[in-house]
Amino acid sequence: MTRQEILQIIHDILRDQLELPSMKAFHEDARLNEDLYMDSIMILQLILHLEVDMGFEIPDEMLVSKDFRTVGSLADFLERQQEPAAAEGSK
Amino acid sequence: MFFVNDQYYTLDDLERQYTVFENIPHLKDCRNRRLAVCMPDAFQWLALCLFVRSKGGSIVPLHPSVPKEGAIRMANKAGSHFLLYENIHRPIHLSQQKNEKEGVLVQMSSGTTGDPKCIERTWESIENEIDSYVSVMPADNQTASVVACPTTHSYGLICGVLACIRRGAEPVILTNMNPKYVLKKLKEHPKHILYGAPALLHTLTLLIRDGQRLDAVMTSGTLMPAGWLEALKKVSNRVLQQYGCSEAGCVAVHPDVSDTREMGYPLPHAKVEAGSIQNPGEILIHDSEKTIFTKDLGYIENGVLSFLARMDDTINVAGLNVYPQEVEDVLMGEPRIIEAVVYKKVHPLSGERVCAQYVCSEYIEEEELREWCRDYLAPYQVPLEFKKVEEIEKLPNGKVSRKRLGEGVLA
Numbered sequence: 364m365t366r367q368e369i370l371q372i373i374h375d376i377l378r379d380q381l382e383l384p385s386m387k388a389f390h391e392d393a394r395l396n397e398d399l400y401m402d403s404i405m406i407l408q409l410i411l412h413l414e415v416d417m418g419f420e421i422p423d424e425m426l427v428s429k430d431f432r433t434v435g436s437l438a439d440f441l442e443r444q445q446e447p448a449a450a451e452g453s454k
Numbered sequence: 455m456f457f458v459n460d461q462y463y464t465l466d467d468l469e470r471q472y473t474v475f476e477n478i479p480h481l482k483d484c485r486n487r488r489l490a491v492c493m494p495d496a497f498q499w500l501a502l503c504l505f506v507r508s509k510g511g512s513i514v515p516l517h518p519s520v521p522k523e524g525a526i527r528m529a530n531k532a533g534s535h536f537l538l539y540e541n542i543h544r545p546i547h548l549s550q551q552k553n554e555k556e557g558v559l560v561q562m563s564s565g566t567t568g569d570p571k572c573i574e575r576t577w578e579s580i581e582n583e584i585d586s587y588v589s590v591m592p593a594d595n596q597t598a599s600v601v602a603c604p605t606t607h608s609y610g611l612i613c614g615v616l617a618c619i620r621r622g623a624e625p626v627i628l629t630n631m632n633p634k635y636v637l638k639k640l641k642e643h644p645k646h647i648l649y650g651a652p653a654l655l656h657t658l659t660l661l662i663r664d665g666q667r668l669d670a671v672m673t674s675g676t677l678m679p680a681g682w683l684e685a686l687k688k689v690s691n692r693v694l695q696q697y698g699c700s701e702a703g704c705v706a707v708h709p710d711v712s713d714t715r716e717m718g719y720p721l722p723h724a725k726v727e728a729g730s731i732q733n734p735g736e737i738l739i740h741d742s743e744k745t746i747f748t749k750d751l752g753y754i755e756n757g758v759l760s761f762l763a764r765m766d767d768t769i770n771v772a773g774l775n776v777y778p779q780e781v782e783d784v785l786m787g788e789p790r791i792i793e794a795v796v797y798k799k800v801h802p803l804s805g806e807r808v809c810a811q812y813v814c815s816e817y818i819e820e821e822e823l824r825e826w827c828r829d830y831l832a833p834y835q836v837p838l839e840f841k842k843v844e845e846i847e848k849l850p851n852g853k854v855s856r857k858r859l860g861e862g863v864l865a
Binding site: 383431 | 459631
């Protein structure tokens with residue numbers, strides 16, 4: 364999945380599943396907390412949709428809050444998550 | 455002693471930390487002083503809390519996500535002498551004024567109605583609560599309390615951490631936001647009692663895989679929708695629920711919940727009074743010093759305390775009581791409804807009326823919703839006004855204020 368596709372998926376979850384009223388502020392550099400007004404419960408919901416509906420494998424390690432700081436950093440994180448799978452596929 | 459995420463801290467680690475505190479003048483002499491504490495590091499926070507308690511000082515815990523200006527405002531409101539913000543060495547001095555009482559834990563009450571207020575509890579009253587709580591808890595010294603809720607609030611701090619230490623077990627404090635990490639930790643501690651809020655517990659039930667089971671799970675804070683409880687019970691050996699308030703701490707525990715409204719058996723240290731099933735009344739808590747009016751409506755039947763609604767939320771429709779939760783459960787039973795909240799609006803002529811806001815996955819005709827409600831509810835319980843919204847407005851603490859939603863006047 365390309366980075367652009369990942370950004371689109373994040374956008375769609377926030378708009379359609381979480382129905383964030385702050386979507387006007389959506390941008391790669393938008394901060395989840397300060398700009399999109401997401402609280403910890405919404406982050407939980409986002410993780411849930413990414414894993415259950417979109418098939419991203421969220422690791423069961425501690426997440427670094429830096430990765431969940433902006434839309435862009437979250438996309439980077441998700442891009443890294445699919446690397447091992449992509450490597451396996453190319454074997 | 456305890457874990458914070460993956461890190462294990464021994465009693466020696468704790469004592470080393472105490473030595474550090476003893477060498478800091480403003481901490482060494484904290485007796486009769488009031489400290490507000492906002493610390494990102496959960497170990498440091500807990501060590502400070504235990505240290506100040508042993509010194510007879512007072513503590514005002516602030517959630518680590520509170521920004522600096524907010525922390526100063528809250529610390530001032532609570533009468534703190536100084537604030538430790540992210541750092542124990544550089545206190546922010548606030549006040550020199552003497553408070554009436556020290557040796558207390560100060561909690562901000564949730565303030566579902568109106569402004570949050572500061573509630574002071576002596577360490578002694580907290581000790582009594584812990585003794586009483588541990589005496590009824592069906593858990594031994596091999597069962598770890600996994601605390602996946604803030605340890606700056608009574609629920610996580612007193613019932614999660616302190617009560618676990620008291621029964622000789624080692625609490626596991628989780629501060630990471632990843633629900634899958636919580637599931638992994640639960641697997642590592644197969645004999646556990648998990649402390650969480652309904653939203654987290656629900657997320658875990660949706661993410662749990664490969665036949666993993668939760669051992670014991672405690673819920674508290676807000677009523678869990680009936681469907682969530684049912685799903686949680688399917689993946690857990692036992693679901694418990696507890697009830698309390700900031701003034702008295704936990705006063706009732708249910709060791710095995712099947713009805714989300716059942717808060718359980720009153721604890722030995724508190725006398726709890728409420729109405730009967732035919733005639734529900736305000737839940738009153740008598741402890742050794744005072745009587746607390748909870749403004750919660752409930753009843754006691756066969757020794758079990760049940761919670762119906764916040765009294766301010768109960769809707770009086772021409773003399774008949776409507777409990778919002780009951781109507782919300784029916785609405786949320788409609789497959790397309792994701793979330794619903796029921797509240798009252800006051801009509802100048804006809805008095806209180808039932809109103810509902812809902813979030814749905816696809817469009818629903820209002821008439822269909824009414825039909826649905828009519829199948830499950832008495833006519834006076836069916837909402838007069840339905841409002842489809844993108845999101846249900848919540849207070850900063852995540853709770854819905856039915857009072858705030860109902861502030862509009864019916865057209």
